[in-house]
Amino acid sequence: MLDPRLLRTELDFVVQQLTRRGIRFDREHYLALESKRKAIQVTTQELQNTRNSRSKAIGQAKARGEDIQPLLNEVENLGDALKQAETELNQIQAEINAMLEALPNILDETVPAGKSEDDNTEISRWGEIPTFDFEPKDHVDLGESKGMDFELGAKIASARFVVLKGPLASLQRAIIQLMLNTHINEHGYQETYVPLLANADSLYGTGQLPKFEEDLFKVEHDPTFYLIPTAEVPVTNIVRNVIINNEDMPLKFVAHTPCFRSEAGAYGRDVRGMIRQHQFEKVELVQIVRPEDSAQAHEELTQHAENILQKLKLPYRKVLLCAGDTGFSSTKTYDLEVWLPGQGKYREISSCSNFKDFQARRMKARWRNPETGKPELVHTLNGSGLAAGRTLIAVMENYQNADGSITIPEALRPYMGGMETIG
RNA sequence: GGAGAGGUGGCUGAGCGGUCGAAAGCGGCGGUCUUGAAAACCGUUGAGGGUUUAUCCCCUCCCAGGGUUCGAAUCCCUGCCUCUCCGCCA
Structure with a gap:
C-alpha cells in the first residue's frame, strides 16, 4: 500500500510514477x-x-x-x-x-522502462553454457525412466502435479538441504518452519489479497485459509503488527516450503514437465531491514541466491525486470534465469525483490528508530534461494550424459550418500 | 469433542457504567548526588489519525467485530486466542 499522505501531498508525483507501470490514475x-x-x-x-x-x-x-x-x-x-x-x-x-x-508500489528509479519480459535488462551472465556431442534431452525425457511420473500426478490430483520416486526424489531433497545449509551457515539466515495455510490478513499483508485471489488455492473452512503461494507469505508476516527493537535488526529468515499456485490464466503455458506446477518446493529468503539498508540488502540477498547456482555450477544470467514486468508489491526485482539445455534458453529460477515499506505498511511492521524514538515502517525483501523443482530440472538437463544418465553435481553428493550418477 | 478460567501500556498487574489513555510495581529515558558507578531521590515514558509552519487543540484505540447507554476498559452478543482438567490422537 502506498502512503496515503504521499498521495495527498505529492499527487502529481504518484500519478506520474504509476504511468511508468502503464496505470492511469x-x-x-x-x-x-x-x-x-x-x-x-x-x-x-x-x-x-x-x-x-x-x-x-x-x-x-x-x-x-x-x-x-x-x-x-x-x-x-x-x-x-x-x-x-x-x-x-x-x-x-x-x-x-x-x-x-489496488495501486501497485512505486518503482525504484533504476528500473528500466518496458512492457514485458522482452524489455528486461540483462545485468550479468555466469558459467559456461554446456555443449553436448549429442542431442540434449529435456527433463521429461530424462526423467521418464528415473521415477519422474506426470501420469501418476494427474491420477492422484490433476495435471500440473508430479510424482517423484527414487533417486530423483532424493536429489530434490538434497538440493533443498544444500540450499538451507548454505543460507543458514554461510549467509546468516535463521531457519524457520511455518504454516502452509495462511489467513486472509496474512495474504493481505504481503499483497496477494485482495487483488490476486484467483492465483491462490482457497480452502473451504471457517475462517478462510489459503494455501501459501510462497513462503514469503507466512515468513514475512512474522513481523506483522510488531515493533522490532533496533538492535534486533536486520532479521533474516530462510524457510523451505511447498508452494501452491492455481496458475489461473496460464492455460497452455509450460504444460510440459515440471516447469509450472500447482505444487512445487522452494527455499525462500526473507529480510526485514532498516529503510536505509534495503538497497544494499537487496544486492546481498540476490547474491545469496546466486551463490547456490554457483555451487551447483549451473550457468545463469541475472536480469533486472522492467517496469511492466515488476510485480505489484515490488519496487525493484532481479530475476535469476538458469540455462535449460532442453529448451535452449534461460528460465526463471529465482526472483529477488525489494518491497521497501509497501508490505510493511499493510502489515504494520515497524522498528523503533533510535534517532527519532518513534516506530517507523521497516523495509521488507525476499527472494527465492532457489525454486527447488526448477533447480532439479536444471541439474538434470545440464548434467545429462549421452547414455541418458545424470551426473550428480559434487556439491550435492554429500547429501546423496556419495552417489555420483543417476542412471 | 466436553468442563472451567482468562485476554488491560515494553513486562507484571489494579481498575463501583461517569474528570480512565487507564493505579501500582518493574523496565527504559533525563536529572540530582558521586572521582566514576551503584544505591537513594526527583521527573519523564503507549500507538494511530485530523487541524497546524510549529505549538495548541481535537478524535480513535484497554484481543477483534457488533449492541445497550447521554456516557463502556467496565454491561450484553458473536468470533479469535491463551491457560487448566477430561476424552481422543501423531
Whole structure:
C-alpha cells in the first residue's frame, strides 16, 4: 500500500510514477473522495467532541446531585447525527482504501522502462553454457525412466502435479538441504518452519489479497485459509503488527516450503514437465531491514541466491525486470534465469525483490528508530534461494550424459550418500 | 469433542457504567548526588489519525467485530486466542 499522505501531498508525483507501470490514475475521482472525506471527518470529530464533553458534564452534574434532565434533552438527537456521520465516514474511507490498495508500489528509479519480459535488462551472465556431442534431452525425457511420473500426478490430483520416486526424489531433497545449509551457515539466515495455510490478513499483508485471489488455492473452512503461494507469505508476516527493537535488526529468515499456485490464466503455458506446477518446493529468503539498508540488502540477498547456482555450477544470467514486468508489491526485482539445455534458453529460477515499506505498511511492521524514538515502517525483501523443482530440472538437463544418465553435481553428493550418477 | 478460567501500556498487574489513555510495581529515558558507578531521590515514558509552519487543540484505540447507554476498559452478543482438567490422537 502506498502512503496515503504521499498521495495527498505529492499527487502529481504518484500519478506520474504509476504511468511508468502503464496505470492511469483517476485523479479527479480521488480528489473528490478526499475532499469529501476531509469534510465528513471534521464533522464527525466535532460531533464526537460534543458528545464527550456533554457526557462528562452529565456525569459531573450527577455527582453534585443536580437534575440532569435538561442536559439529557440537549443531547437528544446527538446520537443519531453522530451515528450517521460515522457511517458516512466509514463508507468514504472504505472507498478510498479500496482505491489505494489496488495501486501497485512505486518503482525504484533504476528500473528500466518496458512492457514485458522482452524489455528486461540483462545485468550479468555466469558459467559456461554446456555443449553436448549429442542431442540434449529435456527433463521429461530424462526423467521418464528415473521415477519422474506426470501420469501418476494427474491420477492422484490433476495435471500440473508430479510424482517423484527414487533417486530423483532424493536429489530434490538434497538440493533443498544444500540450499538451507548454505543460507543458514554461510549467509546468516535463521531457519524457520511455518504454516502452509495462511489467513486472509496474512495474504493481505504481503499483497496477494485482495487483488490476486484467483492465483491462490482457497480452502473451504471457517475462517478462510489459503494455501501459501510462497513462503514469503507466512515468513514475512512474522513481523506483522510488531515493533522490532533496533538492535534486533536486520532479521533474516530462510524457510523451505511447498508452494501452491492455481496458475489461473496460464492455460497452455509450460504444460510440459515440471516447469509450472500447482505444487512445487522452494527455499525462500526473507529480510526485514532498516529503510536505509534495503538497497544494499537487496544486492546481498540476490547474491545469496546466486551463490547456490554457483555451487551447483549451473550457468545463469541475472536480469533486472522492467517496469511492466515488476510485480505489484515490488519496487525493484532481479530475476535469476538458469540455462535449460532442453529448451535452449534461460528460465526463471529465482526472483529477488525489494518491497521497501509497501508490505510493511499493510502489515504494520515497524522498528523503533533510535534517532527519532518513534516506530517507523521497516523495509521488507525476499527472494527465492532457489525454486527447488526448477533447480532439479536444471541439474538434470545440464548434467545429462549421452547414455541418458545424470551426473550428480559434487556439491550435492554429500547429501546423496556419495552417489555420483543417476542412471 | 466436553468442563472451567482468562485476554488491560515494553513486562507484571489494579481498575463501583461517569474528570480512565487507564493505579501500582518493574523496565527504559533525563536529572540530582558521586572521582566514576551503584544505591537513594526527583521527573519523564503507549500507538494511530485530523487541524497546524510549529505549538495548541481535537478524535480513535484497554484481543477483534457488533449492541445497550447521554456516557463502556467496565454491561450484553458473536468470533479469535491463551491457560487448566477430561476424552481422543501423531
